Amino acid sequence: MRAMVYTEYGPPEVLQLKEMAKPAPRDNEVLVKIRATTVTIGDTIMRSLKIPGPRWQRFFARLYLGIRKPKRTILGMVLAVFPLFRRFFNGQGEFGRFLSQQSYAVYIIHIPIIVFLAIALRRIELGAFLKFGMMAVIVVSTCFVAAYVIRKIPGVSRIL
Secondary structure, eight states: OEEEEOSSOSSGGGOEEEEOOOOOOOTTOOOOOOSOOOOOHHHHHHHHTOOOSOHHHHHHHHHHHOSSSOOOOHHHHHHHHHHHHHHHHSSOOHHHHHHHHHHHHHHHHHHHHHHHHHHHTTTOOOOHHHHHHHHHHHHHHHHHHHHHHHHTSTTHHHHO
């Protein structure tokens, strides 16, 4: 198969059309034939390694992509993680099923609960981030418990 590859950072001239061996999919993988694809500004930035932003972002980008030359392709990493993800996260446990059953009711009732708890906790003196974290934990758990209780009312579970 033919593929566009680059083995060094730089302008579009570093791209080379090469003949490569066709990859063989492993268990729980699929091989997708791509006839055409897009090239975005993100691809251009990664190829040239001219990362905008603070210096620390450029440092971590170089560590991730390769210090002197590209060391891996993003697609290869995605394909490698895909079977692992499907193996361990393919399915829904009891807790996930509970959350998904209550989710619409939580969506409907969360605003009054947020307002009520914000008013109830307004006199507590804490830092903004600490107060936000505390509110998030209390609101999410309260919403799911309230949704569970409300859905236990006969006939309500058909609506919510």
